[in-house]
Amino acid sequence: MHPYIEIDLTLAQGGFALAVAVRLGETAAVLGPSGAGKTSLLEAIAGLRRARGRVVVAGEVLQDSAAGIFLPPERRHLGYVPQDGALFPHLSVRKNLDFGRPPRGGPSRRDEGFDALAAALDLAPLLERYPRHLSGGERRRVALARALLARPRLLLLDEPTAGLDPLRARKALAGILKVRETLGAGSGGSGVPLLVVTHDQREALALASEVVLLTAGRVAAVGPAREVLRAPERLGLDGGGRWENVAAARLVRHVPAGGTSEVHLEGGEAVTIPYTPDLEPGARLFLTLDAEDLLLATVPPQGLSARNAVAGRVDELIAAGTSVYVRVGPWLAHLTPAAVAELELRTGTPVWLVAKTHSWRVVAG
C-alpha cells in the first residue's frame, strides 16, 4: 500500500538534533519520553519550524529541501492541536471554531459537518463561552473541533490527554475516536488521518495502528503498533517492563445490582467490567487490562471469583529479562518462567485467559 505520510526530516537546534525518516499509514502514533523531540517533530511537519528534508502527506509534497519546496503552514492543510489546545483567548468558542472554517457562500452558516461535530463533542453548551471559562477537557474538545472544521488532510495531535485526570482523559480520547468515526462515515473513508504524539502507550494503541518509537531525536523502532510495543527489548525495559492490553469494545448492558457492565470485545468475546453508568449501551469504548492481571489456566477455570474466562491458544512466548510474556491472540499475560514451566506452556497450548472484573479499566469511552 502507498504510504499516506512520508517524513524524512532533520532538525538541529541548540544541542539537540532530530532525525526522523518514516513512512506511515493513515493513523500513527509517535511515542517517546518527554524531551525526545516529539513536539518539535510535529511543528516541523506543520511547517512551523524550519527543518531540512521531505514531508509528503496524501501524495502532496509539502516540503522537499532538495527540490526547494517549502509550503508555509497556511498552505499545508494540516490540523495542528497543541498540548492544551491553544484556543484564542480573545475569541468566543464559536469564533474559535469559525476561525479555520473555509468561507462559505451566502449568509447561511448551516453546515452538516459542523452540526455533526458539535453533537459528537457536545459543543453546543460551550459556543458562547470564552476559553478562560472552559475546563481543560472542554478546551481540548474545542481545539479538536477547530482543527477538524478546517478539513485537514491530517490531524496532528500533541499529547491529547496530558494534564487531564483519568476520567477527563478517558472522555478526551473517546471524543477523538468518536469524531473520527462520525466524520469517516460522512466522507465514506475510515476517518480523518491522524498523527498523534504521546508518552502514553495506551493512548497510542487506542488511536493509531502504527507506532514510531522516538528516543533522543532518533527513531528507535517503527511498525504496526502492537508488534512494536511488545518487542522483547521493549517489554524488558526496567527489568520486567509493563504491558497493558488495550482492546476496543462496545457496551452491551448495565447490571447495576451486580456492580458490573457487560461489553463485547472487538473479537466478539463477552466480558464483564466494573459498573460504568456514564456510558450508554451501544457506546464504543477502549479497555485496558494489565498483563500482570491476566491469568492463564490450562483447564477450564471453576470456583473462581474472577468473572471473565476466554479460551485461546498460546501464539508466542516472549522472554523479556527474568519474565515471560505469553501471547494469546492480541493478549499478553506476564508470567514467571516457573509458571510457564509448571503449566508446560508452549506455542499451540490451549489455554483459558482469566481476568477479574476490576482488572479492566476504561481508557476511552
Place this chain on the structure above:
Amino acid sequence: MLSALLTGDFGGFGGYGGGMDGLGGLVLFTIAVAAGATALLVPPGLVVAGALSRPGFRLRTLAETLVSLPLVLPPTAVGLALLLLFGRTGPLGRPLWEYFGFEVAFTWKGVVLASAVVAFPLFVRSARSSLEEVDPRLPAVARTLGRGPLRAFLEVELPLAWRGVTAGAVLAFARALGEFGATILVAGNIPGRTQTLALALFQRVQVGRDREALTLAAVSALLATVAVALSELLVRRRDRTLSR
C-alpha cells in the same frame, strides 16, 4: 542662524499669527502635533515591534540598539541629524521639496517628524513587550488554520497585545507633547507656525516673562499627567488580565 529663530513675536498669549490665538491655540497645536506624531510612528512602530518580538529574528541586537538610540541620544543630536536629512539641501529633504513641494524643516511637519522620531522607541518598547507575552503557539495555530503571517499578526497577536500597544501609543503621545530638543533644531521656534507649549515656555523664560512661563509649565504638566495616567491605567489593567 538658529538663535534668530528664537526671537520673533513676543506679544504675549495674544500675539500669535496664523489661525491660533492665545493659550488655547498653543494647547491645541501642541495636542495636534503630538497626535500627528503618534499617528506617524504607530504603523512603522508595529512593524518593528512585531519583528523584534519574533524569537528567530536575526540582527536582533543591532535592531534593538538602533531603535533605542533616540531614547538615549541628546534630543538635539537627533534633531541635528533630522535637519541634515530633511533640510532643503538634505538627501531626503531635497527630493521631497523638488518633486512634491513638501517642506519639512522649519514647518509644523518638522515638529511632527521630530516628535515622532523621539517618541518612537517608547512605543516600540511597550508594544514589543506585550507582543512577546502572547503565547507563540497562538499565531502558530492561526497559521495552520490558513492565515498568512500578516493576518495571523492582525487577527491574533495584535488583539491580544492591544493594551500594551495602546499604552505605548499613549506614552509616545505624552513624550511628543513635551518634545523640545529635536523639535527646536528641525522646526525652530516660530510662534504661530512651529511653536509648541515646550518651545513657548523656553521662549518666555528667555525674555523674562516668568508668569507666562509658569502658566505654560502648569498646563504642560497637566497634559502630561493625564496622558501618563491613562497609559498606566492601561498597563495595570493588562497585568490584571494576565494574572487571571
